[in-house]
Amino acid sequence: MEYFSEEHSKLLLLKEWLVKVDAQTAKPYLFKFYSSSVDLTSCFMITDTKCIWAEVLNSKQFARRWRECNRRISSPLLDDDAEEAWRTRNLDLLSRAHTLGGVSDVSFEPVESKIADLAFELECDTFKWRWDTVFVGHKASADILSRHLIMPLISVNHLAFSSPNAVGDFSGDELEKAIDKIGRTARRTVDTHIKNAMSKPRLATTLRRMTAVFNFISDLPKVTIANDVTPLQPREPTPKLSTGTELSRSTGSYVTDKTTGIRGDLKSEAIALGVQSPITADVDMGSATESESDSHPHASMSRESANKRPVTESQHGTTAAKFPVPSKAPSPAPSGPQNRNAIKPPPVSSDTDSSPIRPTKKSRPPPASDEDSEEERKKLAAQIKSGATSVRGTRQPLRRGGRKF
Template sequence: MEQISEEQSKLLSSKEWLVKVDSQKSTPYLFKFHSSKIDLTCMVMITDTKSVWAEALTGNQIARRWRACNKVDPFVPNSAEENEAEEEWRLSILRNLSEIHTPGGMDNVSFEVVESRSSDFAFEIDCEAFKWTWETCFIGYKSSTEIISKHLVLPLLSVTHTVLSVVKPAGEMSESELEKAIDGVGRAARRSIDTHIKNVISKPRMNTSIRRMTALYNLCDHLPPISLTNEEPKLQIATPPRLRAPDHPPFPTKARDVSPSLMEQSNLAKTPPKLASSPSPSLGRSSVPHELYANAPKQNTTDDSATESDDDELGAKVTPVAAASAPSIPGSPSQHSGFSQSSRPLAKPTTILKAPPPDSDSSPPRPPTKKKKETVTSSSEDSEERRKRVAKLKSRTASARGGVRQPLKRGGKRF
């Protein structure tokens, strides 16, 4: 038997729990028995309060089991009279089983757990000349918990609540009085099981009694007392600990200066600036390196036209920094002081500045010459070269095609 159906569970609900103890393992077993004399069937359910085993037998199985337990040869009826005799005998076996599986019959019956290859749990019952063996099968953990809850746990809670809530002790109550008390509690529990369980467990007399009994079963050192009233809790909410504020404010962190080498690399990585049309007044001649004047070639001042043409070329090639420089005599103290005070690193110069002639110290300084506009820019040169290339490519493709194009033939004339 793998599972107990709802119908079988209902049939077992009206049966009492029977108890037997395995003397070898000191384990108590609770079981229920149900039989039907109409269809000659019987069923047993046994539990150790953790797992549940069950078995159901028909009339033929009952006769076969009794003959096997009592070592009687099998019998096959051949006539109607033998069939009637067999039915009467099976009914008597079922009646004896029903008499044995009662609280009074269990007192005179021996109980022993035996090993079996055809079942999960087998136990043997012996009463004088009547021997019987149940070979039960495990019904599963889920079904076991449902059976134990419906048939044992909930009824025990309700009965305990009834016994503790009545004014008169249960031992002094008559059978009719106890039945009325049980019926009242059971009907209320059946209507709303959740409310019933809440009312049962919330009673201080009930829950403290269960608590003390649980502590006794588990061998606790300190047994909790039983109280008859519930104490209301007094909550005291304390402020949570917080982080202490620092006595002194934290020192501000000073930003690190950028190294000159990194600044020079970043300036080199940037695109070169466009040439300015007018000199910038903020830049002085001190920004031009002094080494350029030393390396510049010397030139005579006798030829004015050559000097003017050189100055014009210098104005076209000089960078914005050189163009914006103020006129000053080389070697003067202002030039050296300006060069020493400049802290900004410069990129590599791309133009060469011509130093004034050495014999021009006595002559007055020459005013800065105006820079001539470039007649042809690099972009215009590039565009002209691009046009020439396109023209060459067109001429090549035209020559490769073979000159004048020929008309296409459209087909012959129709007559």
């Protein structure tokens, strides 16, 4: 038995694909057959669209196989001329069985074989035949399937989808001319032909839907006629606006106001504590309070006095545990000369509402006499000697006024 070679594959390019189905497994098979009346050789190729099996027989092998399969028919050994005529007649009968018109009258049944990878029998009323095929290999199978099946199917589909009329409406001559034209173009530039054939939306989407249906996919894609324009640009993410971010009407861009974000944070903290603090009151004044604090020199002092005001009963429940208020002892009145040279604190501006409690104005004590001052000096010296220190209150910053000329 000869091996299936490239020359045998080229001989089968002129033959049509024939189809038979295994009745037991319902598996379809495609096969081709070629025979030569000159040297009485034959070659056979069969596939399940995944692998290729083949067998090549010369004249002697064909005669021996025929006599083995048809023992019920008398096949006596003849002389050379009669033997050659007998072989030619039987090979022609086998060739007619491997045609589109004769394959339907032949039964197909796979059988077990000790020498073949895939064996099956063909049987009709007049004769019986068996093929013992061998696997040709994966590389040869892929090459044969591409040349014999895949590329021709792509070209035929291109013809069917690119023609203005249906291919079934063409006559024999018209169809042959159209096939020859497309075949010559595809043979010269295979890359351009494949690109033009597979890039058509109707053909590509039809093949896609057929693939999905054939592989039991539930969500079937649609068949489209025109190409969908898809912009090849990255999609910009939607900007997330943080607290205090606003859209500028003049420039159309996003501008972040830091003061707005700070106010929002302070307000949220005050609400969580349940306290109406002077900080939130000052924040609620907005930009007007900020401008007034810049214009009035005593605005900072008003905030300090507001921060030092006593805690109310509602506030005491939440802030007394965290911030204990130290007790203040009354400070002794300053002496006469010091009291005279003391500088009065400037009056607090009442334009803003940020300082609801005004500092009380202290009355000037009457001038002390020399006797009183002498007694106070003696008391102070006695306290220093005994080591006792007087409890003083919170020291206030000194406000120096302008020079007087």
